[in-house]
Amino acid sequence: MKIVIAYASAGTGHLKAAEALYHCFTNEHPEVEVKLIDIIESSCSFFSFAYRFGYSLLVKYTPLLWSLAFRVTGAGLLLGLAKRLKLTIERLSTADFARLLIRENPDVIISTHFAPPETAAHLKQTSKIKSRLITVITDFGVHPFWITEGTDLYLVASDFTKSRLLARGVSETKIKVTGIPVDAKFFKQYPRDELCRKLGLESGRFNVLIASGSFGIGPIEELIDLLYKEVQLLVVCAGNKDLYRKLKAKNYPSVYAFGFIDNIQELMAVSEVIIGKPGGLTISEGLAMNLFPIFITVIPGQESENVKALAEEGIGIYSTDMQHIKEVVLDLKNNPDRLNSIRQNIRRTQRPYAAREICNAVCEGSIWPSH
Secondary structure (H helix, E strand, O other): EEEEEEEEEOOOHHHHHHHHHHHHHHHOOOEEEEEEEEEEOOOHHHHHHHHHHHHHHHHHHHHHHHHHHHHOOOOHHHHHHHHHHHHHHHHHHHHHHHHHHHOOOOOOOOOOOHHHHHHHHHHHOOOOOOOOEEEOOOOOOOOHHHHHOOOEEEOOOOHHHHHHHEEEEEEEOOOOOEOOOOOHHHOOOOHHHHHHHHHOOOOOOOOOEOOOOOOOOHHHHHHHHOOOOOOOOEEEEEOOOOHHHHHHHOOOEEEEEEEEOOOOHHHOOOOOEEEEOOHHHHHHHHOOOOOOOEOOOOOOOOHHHHHHHHHHHOOOOOOOOOOHHHHHHHHHOOOOOHHHHHHHHHHHHOOOHHHHHHHHHHHHOOOOOOO
């Protein structure tokens, strides 16, 4: 069997989901020939810039404009025009990807971004390839750009996502609730005390992971000021160098600052709560490790839909009131029975083995809808 896993390197979520599937195929199904393709690598410079930087620039500097664009392209009379424009740009910009698919003619194409299915579906419709096409939706909500005629199967995060697809006219036979694929490291069992010693943390404390390095400094510093005397804080600053320097200079007790790291799963394993952004992959990774999610900023559109999906399951909160967040954290710390009850909801919602189950079903041929 030959499989192409395609994504667009616009944000890390699409890449992470694609990599989770790729690693699962290569590690557990070595008989499968699998390629991992970033369609942006061989695209034109305009397309590359628009996908890699356009989105981040919009949401960072003009979030209201992004919100308007998301809504306008998601409904109403402009949806058809937006999809036709998007399709034209993608076909002109991804010719190398199209040629690769024609050359490889894989048995299965799996996409974790909404752009590759358009190219693949067009090649199928013109009989240039005979591949089956799977779209893995990496958020809980569904923008219409994810829906492509010619897709054989949509793999979705939850029943919430499924209901959104059904409402947009997708046949139920083409939808499977699998969860969003996450790397195997997020469902391993980790010895907590041993990890605390490795990370230089005090054992036996209530730990809160703040993975919000790309946000503004103000709210995070305010939140740290409110919480550092009450709980142990693990702050992943990533590219936020100013925040990292400030935290190091202040040398708060019980506050541990990290820059770019490759062991986020270890920080998750020793934590009870995660404060961060409601991206689909971030949510799925946190839920896989039984973390209660708190969101202090939400990108209008897909992330607000993610928050709605979790709210329906009784999981997580979104608030810009740092005092309110402090109260929620301390309530969870002081009421372990409440935290355990919430974790039961998380366990009912989490799907940590999504990547493995998807890979196995593809290889066995059991994933396809029966007619």
